[in-house]
Amino acid sequence: xxxxxxxxxxxxxxxxxxxxxxxxxxxxxxxxxxxxxxxxxxxxxxxxxxxxxxxxxxxxxxxxxxxxxxxxxxxxxxxxxxxxxxxxxxxxxxxxxxxxxxxxxxxxxxxxxxxxxxxxxxxxxxxxxxxxxxxxxxxxxxxxxxxxxxxxxxxxxxxxxxxxxxxxxxxxxxxxxxxxxxxxxxxxxxxxxxxxxxxxxxxxxxxxxxxxxxxxxxxxxxxxxxxxxxxxxxxxxxxxxxxx
Amino acid sequence: xxxxxxxxxxxxxxxxxxxxxxxxxxxxxxxxxxxxxxxxxxxxxxxxxxxxxxxxxxxxxxxxxxxxxxxxxxxxxxxxxxxxxxxxxxxxxxxxxxxxxxxxxxxxxxxxxxxxxxxxxxxxxxxxxxxxxxxxxxxxxxxxxxxxxxxxxxxxxxxxxxxxxxxxxxxxxxxxxxxxxxxxxxxxxxxxxxxxxxxxxxxxxxxxxxxxxxxxxxxxxxxxxxxxx
Numbered sequence: 001x002x003x004x005x006x007x008x009x010x011x012x013x014x015x016x017x018x019x020x021x022x023x024x025x026x027x028x029x030x031x032x033x034x035x036x037x038x039x040x041x042x043x044x045x046x047x048x049x050x051x052x053x054x055x056x057x058x059x060x061x062x063x064x065x066x067x068x069x070x071x072x073x074x075x076x077x078x079x080x081x082x083x084x085x086x087x088x089x090x091x092x093x094x095x096x097x098x099x100x101x102x103x104x105x106x107x108x109x110x111x112x113x114x115x116x117x118x119x120x121x122x123x124x125x126x127x128x129x130x131x132x133x134x135x136x137x138x139x140x141x142x143x144x145x146x147x148x149x150x151x152x153x154x155x156x157x158x159x160x161x162x163x164x165x166x167x168x169x170x171x172x173x174x175x176x177x178x179x180x181x182x183x184x185x186x187x188x189x190x191x192x193x194x195x196x197x198x199x200x201x202x203x204x205x206x207x208x209x210x211x212x213x214x215x216x217x218x219x220x221x222x223x224x225x226x227x228x229x230x231x232x233x234x235x236x237x238x239x240x241x242x243x244x
Numbered sequence: 245x246x247x248x249x250x251x252x253x254x255x256x257x258x259x260x261x262x263x264x265x266x267x268x269x270x271x272x273x274x275x276x277x278x279x280x281x282x283x284x285x286x287x288x289x290x291x292x293x294x295x296x297x298x299x300x301x302x303x304x305x306x307x308x309x310x311x312x313x314x315x316x317x318x319x320x321x322x323x324x325x326x327x328x329x330x331x332x333x334x335x336x337x338x339x340x341x342x343x344x345x346x347x348x349x350x351x352x353x354x355x356x357x358x359x360x361x362x363x364x365x366x367x368x369x370x371x372x373x374x375x376x377x378x379x380x381x382x383x384x385x386x387x388x389x390x391x392x393x394x395x396x397x398x399x400x401x402x403x404x405x406x407x408x409x410x411x412x413x414x415x416x417x418x419x420x421x422x423x424x425x426x427x428x429x430x431x432x433x434x435x436x437x438x439x440x441x442x443x444x445x446x447x448x449x450x451x452x453x454x455x456x457x458x459x460x461x462x463x464x465x466x467x468x469x470x471x472x473x
Contacts, residue, residue: 008318008319008393009318010316010318011316015472016251019250019251019253020251020253020254020414020415021253021254021255021414021415022414023413023414023415023417025414028256028412028414030411030412031412031413031414032291032412033290033291033292033294033412033462033463033464034290034291034296034410034411034412034413034462034463035291035413035462035463036417036462036463036467036468036470037291037463037464037467038443038467038469038470040470040471040472041435041438041439041469041470041471041472042438042471042472043418043420043435043471043472043473044394044395044434044435045473046392046393046394046395046400047306047312047317047392047393048304048305048306048312048392048400048403048405049405049473050316051304051312051314051316051317052304052314052371053304053369053370053371054313054314055371087249089248089249089250089251090248090249091249100264100265101264102260102261102263102264102265110260110263111263112259112260112262112263114259114260114298115259115260126263127263128263128264129264130264164255164257164258164261164264166257166264166265170314170316171316172304172405172407172473173473175302175407175416176252176254177254177255177256177257177409177416178252178253178254178255179255179256193255193256193414194255196255196414197253197255199250199253201250202250202251202252202253203253205250205251205252205253206252206253206255227252228249228250228251228252229251229252230251231248
């Protein structure tokens with residue numbers, strides 16, 4: 001269904017419930033002063049909300065998808081392939097959309113002035129990747145497996161290894177920043193960021209699966225990670241267009 | 245409707261967002277020197293009144309004619325013509341024909357022109373992005389968007405949609421930036437009409453020298469109005 005407004009027929013993105021973490025999550029202490037306490041005001045979706053930046057290939061350099069080849073030498077660590085599809089929740093691929101990632105190095109340290117815990121930087125690793133999904137919504141990065149690292153949220157607090165993902169989709173309503181985790185991480189139980197997602201099925205959505213078909217002999221381990229964005233309701237109108 | 249896939253949940257951008265999400269051209273919704281360009285700056289504050297040095301502001305807006313270079317903007321445009329599919333490098337999702345000239349994505353094209361080819365403002369991107377600095381400040385260079393049609397024949401006052409991401413924020417928050425001196429348009433605007441009068445000012449940028457100021461208060465006294473999208 002779409003909602004006509006004036007004579008405009010626009011997509012409609014149904015509300016999302018029970019998936020995203022509450023902004024006030026006391027286990028993650030920094031949320032205390034950074035969540036609104038006043039009630040949100042409903043923003044009816046219209047032209048500004050159902051459109052969004054279609055950031056193109058000009059944004060992505062030749063080696064941006066390969067985090068192991070951005071310096072003179074190779075980074076330390078376990079080489080991994082991270083790949084998957086960007087989809088809408090109706091199953092449609094999100095084509096030609098920008099995917100941005102960033103991560104710690106194999107020792108668990110970010111190349112960032114504010115990260116100064118005593119783990120080594122790697123001169124051959126920046127930890128930043130970009131690519132554009134193909135016509136099936138597929139993306140693929142080559143990188144190294146990030147290390148876990150400590151933080152000061154609670155006693156003996158460690159972040160499970162993760163890769164940050166930033167996605168635009170095709171509409172302002174679809175903007176998503178998330179983190180990809182690795183299967184069977186023993187640190188999940190004590191991580192308030194991972195556990196801020198209330199629904200177990202939704203939490204599992206953030207965990208990549210080991211993908212032996214993608215694992216390359218004598219080269220790199222494969223992990224599959226699909227990302228599902230809020231999609232528009234389907235309409236007869238759209239289906240007709242797709243048949244053209 | 246058949247079942248929908250479980251969505252991927254949001255997680256915080258964390259404190260190290262700058263290494264990936266800070267773009268040299270991020271704040272330039274329009275290039276330097278664009279006629280009528282306005283600099284918008286502001287500070288992000290937390291509920292204790294402290295500046296937030298690890299937030300990211302993103303904006304999205306129409307051009308001064310009220311147009312979006314996007315296949316889901318169904319309105320006809322003066323320059324509209326179907327683009328030959330073969331010359332469209334960045335094909336639109338869902339196989340819809342582009343109702344606009346194909347983007348000129350030759351290697352010589354300035355990166356700021358991506359996604360937008362038909363605006364009356366050269367290299368208008370519509371999108372702005374700026375992380376906050378160590379004092380919690382951000383800025384953008386843009387042009388004022390045109391008014392937009394709203395529901396039921398109403399008109400929406402010129403506005404930017406704004407996303408705020410940050411460490412300590414497990415999901416984005418969304419707000420809108422309106423422009424000063426549009427008092428009559430603000431009165432007729434459907435969203436502003438929903439906002440209690442005493443809080444409306446948090447959505448309206450203030451004149452500040454040659455530019456505009458738009459502070460964002462995540463919580464507490466003067467809390468910015470955030471939107472349920």
